[in-house]
Amino acid sequence: VVQVKDFDASARMSVVAENVQWFEDNSPIDYDHKKESVVGVSYKIVAAVGESGDSSPATPIGVNLPNANWIRVEHGSKSVSLGNIEDAYHQSSGEGMAKEFSFSTMHRERADNYGVLGSKMHTALHEVVGHASGKINPGIGTPKETLKNYSSTLEEARADLVALYFILDDKMQEIGLMQNKEAGYSEFDSYISNGMMLQLRRILPGDDIEEDHMRNRQLVASWAFERGAKENVIERKVIDGKTYFVVNDYDKLRGYFGELLNEIQRIKSEGDFESGRLLVETYGVKVDQDLHAEVLRRSAPLNLAPYSGFVNPEMIATMEGDSIIDVEITYPMDFLGQMLRYGSTSSFE
Template sequence: MTLAPFNFSDERFADLQMLRYRLNGFEKLTLNQKRLVYFLVKATLYGRDITFDQFGKHNLRIRKTLEVIYSDLRIPRDNDDFRALQVYLKRVWFSNGIYHHYGCEKFKPGFSADYLKTCMNIVDAQRLPLREGQSVNDFFEEIAPVIFDEKVLTKRVNKVDGEDLVATSACNFYQDVTQEEAEKYYASLKQSDNPEPPSYGLNTTLVKEDGVIKEEVWSANGKYANAIRHIVYWLTKAAEVAENEDQKETIELLIKYYQTGDLKVFDEYSIKWLQTTGTKIDFINGFIEVYGDPLGLKGSWEGLVEYIDEEATSRTRTISNNAQWFEDHSPVDPRFKKKVVKGVSANVICAAMLGGDEYPSTAIGINLPNADWIRANYGSKSITISNITEAYSKAAHGNGFREEFVKDPQTLELIDKYDDVCDNLHTDLHECLGHGSGQLLPGTDPDALKAYGNTIEEARADLFGLYYMADEKLVELGLLPNNEAYKAHYFTYMLNGLLTQLVRIQPGQQIEEAHMRNRALIARWCLAHAKHMRLTREKGFYELVIDDYDELRRLIAQLLAEIQRIKSEGDFDAARQLVEDYAVQIDQDMHQEVLERYKKLNLAPYKGFINPWLLPVLDENGEITDIQVNYSESYDHQMMRYSTEYGTLI
């Protein structure tokens, strides 16, 4: 029997296209490894409601209300209002709330407030998430401004310089406190003589009650307790089938952290997770990345279950085995280099399940832990997710994007030959070495760059990768085929930072997201300082021309040295000036042209993923004898199932 080819692309709505990823080699895992994956998957899916609540305090009740309407067959379906509500709900599912997952602006519903009110009065009121004693109409009056009024809770994360970033951000990490109060509170906790500071504020909501500022801890006995207890249950089962004793101890430390909320235990867990080797299965589970907090302190909940892609990992191991050489030859001031690079490990992995802030939209590479002192003393662990990059590549094949924005035939040929391998390699360099490179000077506060810290850190890692992409060492190590290949990536990176990433931004908006700011900063700074790179309109449209790639590499080295200095010295003013000068504002005429050129391609600027459905096969005693992988679940079914099976906070 001939199997049908795997279909990577799925449905499309709004500015989104859903993709599927394949669990390559999953069938080769042992039964015990499959059981471990399954238990970790369950622990991942039970964190979903936490992310929704973190991204906005009304998100869960709005989601539940829309799901009740969507699933009630008494609601007429063959009309524009219902179809608009369906699209709105799909966007809410995708973004873990009512704000765009990338731009952070609030969605504009295509249905009216009156339509929502009518639907809410048709469905069974007992199914709606009403507060005790609350009527349907009172509940409607509570959520209607949040959904429909553009002036109410406008952005999930606001980063506009000069505004109170806490008061103007709708994310649910702060309650009744200002930016000044939050910064003052956390500054008071820090001890300048502590060489191993915890990540203050990572797992708490900062609140003010009766004039007193305090933290609500996210733990099995605190906020989000019901979700966390379910996570702990499945982590406990995972510990019972761990691949070795170190992995078991790692999981047990994570359980202890969830139970206590103690950040010192989180650091112990992070170090143990780093030091655990000899396993095929790994995972990320917890309050990790801080991009969702305008102050860069609070960790959004995320989960990822993974297993090693052995064949592809040879590439990242080559990089990590030469980590000291890359550090020694970096073009930064010797004061900021690590004398001894410790504990750098890197794997190419297959994702088995995405969750929380990694679902449906996910990173293609991750480097952890984030604490600078752990990186300095113990190293870091990096992953590149091969089955996710595979899905992106398959979906992009032949879509006309390159041909629209790259008009020079020789450059296009170079990109067609080398950009995929270069793109993967740059991700590896960024994650494996870039984030782990360099060091803070003694006494530098790791949070000194405040709201600009995430952008500067991403720029630092990208610049590190870009600088070495053009180094003959990569050809010597067999990572690139020749000394010309890197030019493909230099061109597409600069093109993206200057032009093509603008397709993800609405007209009139500025650049907000840290990764987009990073790319804009690098490309625009290089353009401003280059003599042989330019944007032209000689043919009636914007076109990038690079005549001297050696010059471009010298500029990348210069900017890397300055970005590392800013990071190492904690130079807030310099970080602020770089970001505000190069990474925020958009030329509106250029933006309009890019949007028009992109529109004619009929592509979705954002991609996300439908998870595979892992189904246990049980014997007569209820013991798991295998795990089946099902790729047929629709996006709507998956989201409704997740809300039913893993809804713990509403």
């Protein structure tokens, strides 16, 4: 990824990293599983200028390195969000989807006004606070060793739950990142409807969920749905044959996210493979076939691709002697043309 730092957005978000110890101290996880001192989390927002290899044409919206747990513990981690990519995703997912799957005008308008802010806050909290938080008990192996094939799903769930828990905390107003709770409510709405149904449009009828992030989202959403069933905290409504998942009590739901976070942190800290396996297999893998068919039926007419790819902008330098005095940027719309151009100008043959 070739990138330019977004100085304004990075400065705005630096308060998250500055307060990372506060978040750890106030997290709903057991005291024994908290880090006494969270070290060296840095966070930047960048604009991607060009991408290749693993990051192209499908691109991540954020990168968090290093992967090795022991380096993170001793030296900390670096996190970047690709701001312009996040914006592009939002603009391309289109109004059709929001119209079709929002339960009411109120929900849709809130998503229009606060959806982008909510998702950016979620990403920042997920990356900076979520992945960096918590510690493993003495003598317990790394999650890859103890939780094996379930470790990535559980790690993503843990980071999402940290984000969901804190996005509705008064702290977000105190440190000036959100003026009110609307973006948090909007994020809860979209997380639940995505985890319960929307994301299913990415897989084929009859398939199980395989991808770690998708497993994590369904795990979190459907665990919370079941947890609050008696009190109708999340309500499944069917109107004119269309299913909606509507959040009735945001504070209670936030409490459930805290509970599940505590449990998943315990699983990671203790290396409790069996509990981890049970959570993922019970809530994250199997697909409700009727709901899946409904999502495919309702999203088909919107004609939106379930995955997106990006064409790179192209830059031509204007030279004056040996120095570049200007750069002309164009935005080609033709992916195949760009690949053929790269092949003829940049191939190694």
